[in-house]
Amino acid sequence: MKQLLSLLLLLLPLALRAQTLTLLESSGWLESAYVRWQPIANAQSYNVYYTGAGLVNQKLDDQLIRNYGTFYRADAMGLTPGSYTLKIAPVIAGVEGTATVTSSLTVLAQDRTGFAFSNGRVPGAYNANGTVKAGAVILYITQNTKNTVSLTVTGATTNPCVGLQTILDGFKKGRDARPLLVRMIGQITDLTYMLNGDIVIENGNFAAGSITLEGVGNDAVADGWGIRIKGASNIEIRNIGTMNCDSDEGDNIGLQQDNDYVWVHNCDYFYGHAGSAADQVKGDGALDCKKSTYVTFSYNHFWDSGKCNLLGLSENTTQGLYITYHHNWYDHSDSRHPRVRFYSAHVYNNYYDGNAKYGSGSTEGSSVFMEGNYFRNCKYPMLTSMQGTDVFNPVTMVNNYTTQPIFSNEDGGTIKAFDNYMTGQTRFVPYGATGYPASTRDFDAYVVTTRAQTVPSTVVSAYGTNTYNNFDTNAAVMYTYTPDAPAAARTNAMLYSGRVKGGDFQWTFNNAVDDASSAVNVPLQTALVNYHTGLVSVQGVTTPPPGPGPGPGTGTSGMVHNFTASGTTSTFYTITGNLSTSQGTVVYNGLNLTQCLKLESTTNVAFTTTAAATLTLVFNDAFSGTVKIDNVNETVNAGRLTMTLAAGAHQITKNVTANIYYMSTAYAGALATRNQQDALAIKVYPNPAADEVTVGWKSKRAFSLYTITGSLVKTGLTNQSFDLKDVKPGVYFIRLQDEDGYLRTSQLLKQ
Numbered sequence: 001m002k003q004l005l006s007l008l009l010l011l012l013p014l015a016l017r018a019q020t021l022t023l024l025e026s027s028g029w030l031e032s033a034y035v036r037w038q039p040i041a042n043a044q045s046y047n048v049y050y051t052g053a054g055l056v057n058q059k060l061d062d063q064l065i066r067n068y069g070t071f072y073r074a075d076a077m078g079l080t081p082g083s084y085t086l087k088i089a090p091v092i093a094g095v096e097g098t099a100t101v102t103s104s105l106t107v108l109a110q111d112r113t114g115f116a117f118s119n120g121r122v123p124g125a126y127n128a129n130g131t132v133k134a135g136a137v138i139l140y141i142t143q144n145t146k147n148t149v150s151l152t153v154t155g156a157t158t159n160p161c162v163g164l165q166t167i168l169d170g171f172k173k174g175r176d177a178r179p180l181l182v183r184m185i186g187q188i189t190d191l192t193y194m195l196n197g198d199i200v201i202e203n204g205n206f207a208a209g210s211i212t213l214e215g216v217g218n219d220a221v222a223d224g225w226g227i228r229i230k231g232a233s234n235i236e237i238r239n240i241g242t243m244n245c246d247s248d249e250g251d252n253i254g255l256q257q258d259n260d261y262v263w264v265h266n267c268d269y270f271y272g273h274a275g276s277a278a279d280q281v282k283g284d285g286a287l288d289c290k291k292s293t294y295v296t297f298s299y300n301h302f303w304d305s306g307k308c309n310l311l312g313l314s315e316n317t318t319q320g321l322y323i324t325y326h327h328n329w330y331d332h333s334d335s336r337h338p339r340v341r342f343y344s345a346h347v348y349n350n351y352y353d354g355n356a357k358y359g360s361g362s363t364e365g366s367s368v369f370m371e372g373n374y375f376r377n378c379k380y381p382m383l384t385s386m387q388g389t390d391v392f393n394p395v396t397m398v399n400n401y402t403t404q405p406i407f408s409n410e411d412g413g414t415i416k417a418f419d420n421y422m423t424g425q426t427r428f429v430p431y432g433a434t435g436y437p438a439s440t441r442d443f444d445a446y447v448v449t450t451r452a453q454t455v456p457s458t459v460v461s462a463y464g465t466n467t468y469n470n471f472d473t474n475a476a477v478m479y480t481y482t483p484d485a486p487a488a489a490r491t492n493a494m495l496y497s498g499r500v501k502g503g504d505f506q507w508t509f510n511n512a513v514d515d516a517s518s519a520v521n522v523p524l525q526t527a528l529v530n531y532h533t534g535l536v537s538v539q540g541v542t543t544p545p546p547g548p549g550p551g552p553g554t555g556t557s558g559m560v561h562n563f564t565a566s567g568t569t570s571t572f573y574t575i576t577g578n579l580s581t582s583q584g585t586v587v588y589n590g591l592n593l594t595q596c597l598k599l600e601s602t603t604n605v606a607f608t609t610t611a612a613a614t615l616t617l618v619f620n621d622a623f624s625g626t627v628k629i630d631n632v633n634e635t636v637n638a639g640r641l642t643m644t645l646a647a648g649a650h651q652i653t654k655n656v657t658a659n660i661y662y663m664s665t666a667y668a669g670a671l672a673t674r675n676q677q678d679a680l681a682i683k684v685y686p687n688p689a690a691d692e693v694t695v696g697w698k699s700k701r702a703f704s705l706y707t708i709t710g711s712l713v714k715t716g717l718t719n720q721s722f723d724l725k726d727v728k729p730g731v732y733f734i735r736l737q738d739e740d741g742y743l744r745t746s747q748l749l750k751q
Contacts, residue, residue: 021090021100024071028084028105029500030266031130034075034217035086035102039067039666041614043090043097045539048074052084052107062540063140063185064216069536069560069664075217075500077183078132081109113481114296114324115346116263121294123263124212124236125179133210136179139167140216142541147192154178165193165200171211172231174204180211184220184240185541187533191225197247198228198254201235205258210234215241219504219533222252226272229292230256237264239499242286243528245272250284259292268498268505269302270528271520281520282306286333291315295323301498303507304514304521305333311366312341318365318469322477324348327489329497330355332509334518339407340366344471347371348481349489351497352378354515358406361385362413365466370417370445372483374490377424377515380444385412387462388429388444399442411464415445416455416472421486424515431459505531506737508704508715536560537591560664564595572665577603583659586639588618596620596659599627605652609645609665617641617652618662628653682734688749692721695734695746703736705748724750 021043026035033050046065049057065074076086084107089099112128122128125136132138139149141164150160151167155175161167164182171180191199199222203209211234213227214220220240226247229235242252252269255262264287272283286305289295290313302308308330315321321343328350330337335357338345341364348371352359355378362368363385375381383390385408391399422428429436431443441462446455455468471477484492507524514521559572568575578598586593597603617627619639626633627641633655634641645665652660682703683696695703697718705713705727713732716722732748 020098021088023100023102026086026102026105027501028107030108030110030496031079032075032077032500033079033084033086033105033107034073034500035088036071036073037088039072040090041666042092045091046072047089047091047096049087050076050084051087053080053082057087063538065539066185066535067537068534073217078126078130079107080129080131081107111298111327113479114298114326115294115322115479116261116296118294118479121234121261123210123234123261125181125210126212132181133179136181138181138183140183140185140541141188142185142538143188145541146188163193164191165195168199168201171209172202172204174206174209177208182213183216184214185216185538186219186535187221187223189223194225196249198226198249200228200230202231203233205231205233205260207233212236212238215239215499218500219535221533223531226251227253228256229259229262231258233261235259235262237267239266241268241270241499241503241505243270243531245283250275250280251288252286254285255289255292255295257291260294262292263296265298265300266498267300268503269300269305271525279306285310289323293321297328298326299497300328302328302330302333304331304524307336308333309336309338311338311345312343312364315342318342325350327493327497329353329493332514335407340368340413342366344469346472347373349373349484351490351493352376352381354509354511355379356516356518358383360415361407362415363408363410364413365411365464366413367469367471368413368415369472370415370420371451372486372489373420374486375420375422375425379426380406381422381425381428382415382417382445383407384415384444384461385410385463387412388442389427392427411466412461413466414455414459414461414468416468417445417447418451419486508702511712559666562591562593562662563597563660564593572607574606580659584620586618586620586661588662591662593661596661599654599658599660601654603654607665608649609647611647613645614666615643615645616664617660619658619660623658625658626655627658628655682736682744682746684734684746684748688751689724690751691725692723693748694719694721697736701736703734706733706735
């Protein structure tokens with residue numbers, strides 16, 4: 001017996017070493033890096049480490065390691081810029097197995113530019129070098145923990161504070177000086193306790209405090225609720241997708257009042273629910289700001305938003321109100337980019353991409369410096385209230401100050417414009433330009449030839465006789481920055497705006513239609529309403545996906561199916577049968593399973609494996625009977641069945657009455673790994689190509705062809721001939737979204 005035990009102990013390390021995992025993707029990003037890998041059989045969990053910037057084998061928190069069914073993902077966050085590697089080690093039978101290390105990954109710095117960083121402030125829970133501030137409290141919020149996470153907060157009315165909003169209520173007192181870092185994981189729907197449908201961040205303008213609310217990875221989503229900031233200082237919001245907002249305020253993210261030193265960046269803004277007004281069919285404001293100062297909004301991605309950035313409301317002063325908008329991607333959004341009252345606003349290096357109504361607008365004595373922006377088919381790039389293009393009637397070709405104003409009937413402000421690139425606009429009137437009537441009164445912007453040039457006090461708005469305050473040339477006010485040229489700004493906005501690597505939700509607009517249309521894009525709206533995360537679980541925290549089931553253009557867990565979360569909707573299984581919520585509850589891998597598929601005479605689950613795989617079925621705990629797999633009776637013990645399947649078509653049917661709550665199919669072995677790796681590659685042939693090309697993929701998918709500068713050329717479908725006769729010679733990128741919602745790219749050389 002001792003000899004057998006010794007032999008097993010000798011063989012265990014060999015077995016562990018044999019379990020080598022396969023990397024699917026790894027990359028550096030903005031002060032973070034990530035890796036995806038193929039799960040291996042028998043791994044209970046994974047340990048992930050990062051090495052770089054003088055640090056060796058720093059272990060990631062368990063919550064940063066997530067299961068997506070067909071792959072795992074880990075994100076290292078809070079990294080200084082530089083070169084890193086990530087190491088992934090499976091844990092089998094409680095022992096860490098053979099680790100796999102990524103190639104060198106380049107981590108970039110965040111662009112901390114703008115008014116939010118004035119006076120030595122660094123908003124949020126991160127230092128200027130990207131690391132977490134000393135003494136910070138880090139909270140991880142998932143769909144399962146959003147109402148139960150707890151923290152003892154200095155000065156709170158009752159401790160511990162339980163639930164995210166209750167914790168934020170504790171910080172409202174402004175007595176807890178610890179930096180607070182709240183990390184959202186996956187798709188999170190409405191919390192039990194919110195404030196009129198919003199999560200509200202307040203800290204009593206506590207200058208010694210700081211709060212960051214951020215998303216982990218590329219798929220953190222605030223689904224159905226808004227984020228509101230009021231009475232707060234040193235606040236950062238980053239890397240979150242916001243959609244389907246139906247809060248009372250109606251804004252995806254809103255700075256409501258009395259805020260300073262706020263930085264909102266790298267977020268995705270999707271449709272909210274329709275409001276009561278005609279201009280709220282896509283939701284209310286995407287990212288609005290009122291009664292706040294020293295603010296930066298940067299690298300945000302607005303997806304066909306109706307009203308992007310309202311700035312100012314009833315401040316009734318032009319003194320001391322400073323804000324920066326830079327490197328935002330206004331992607332077929334309609335208006336308010338921004339729409340400014342009272343403020344001194346620096347709007348630079350943004351990409352205006354097919355905007356049906358107008359770009360930026362100035363009212364109520366505001367001073368707006370528009371610099372280095374790229375306008376592509378933005379109907380009216382710049383408007384000043386009650387003058388110039390705002391009141392021009394294109395039918396009668398005369399100004400109409402009564403019924404014509406495009407965006408406002410308020411007194412005007414002044415726009416200073418420098419080094420902006422425009423193409424495809426309908427009308428733009430520079431101050432004093434020839435060919436326009438009374439262009440020293442009816443102008444859209446005062447265009448300068450150098451950045452340092454000031455706007456003379458003799459230049460006044462037609463209504464209100466307001467002047468430009470030249471804040472941008474005032475060294476006592478203005479910060480240091482280095483702007484991009486417009487073309488480079490467009491490229492950087494497309495590369496880095498929104499969540500990590502563009503986020504998990506992708507949409508290709510039809511420029512021929514969407515450039516000029518401000519109507520709701522119904523297919524896009526449907527996809528957002530039906531959005532469903534691909535997240536299966538978080539290491540150390542179980543997170544069943546919320547919502548009714550997978551929607552178009554989103555990730556799914558595919559070969560892992562939870563009937564409670566997804567009903568009979570699946571991208572891998574074809575499920576026929578009846579569901580029930582009255583057959584009891586099963587707890588499996590921490591999941592609370594309350595809905596099942598009833599095995600009846602008409603029930604059938606069909607699927608196909610491309611290699612040897614392990615099938616797991618979860619029944620009621622007390623069930624010990626049989627189920628037919630490929631017409632053979634298989635025995636279930638204590639509610640569980642695990643068996644090996646050969647490659648090919650399979651089906652699950654009834655032998656005796658039973659209930660299936662959960663099922664998974666996992667590939668194992670080198671052959672399966674190679675097959676899946678091959679399936680991840682876009683095949684482009686011939687390449688180089690002359691007149692036509694075929695883009696090969698494992699299923700029929702839409703793809704897009706882009707220039708190397710990021711301009712969309714045309715779209716097509718995989719696995720069929722694609723005409724290149726109208727495409728100029730050069731290097732192009734092919735991009736498609738795979739079945740798991742991930743972006744795949746390849747290159748094409750057009751001869």
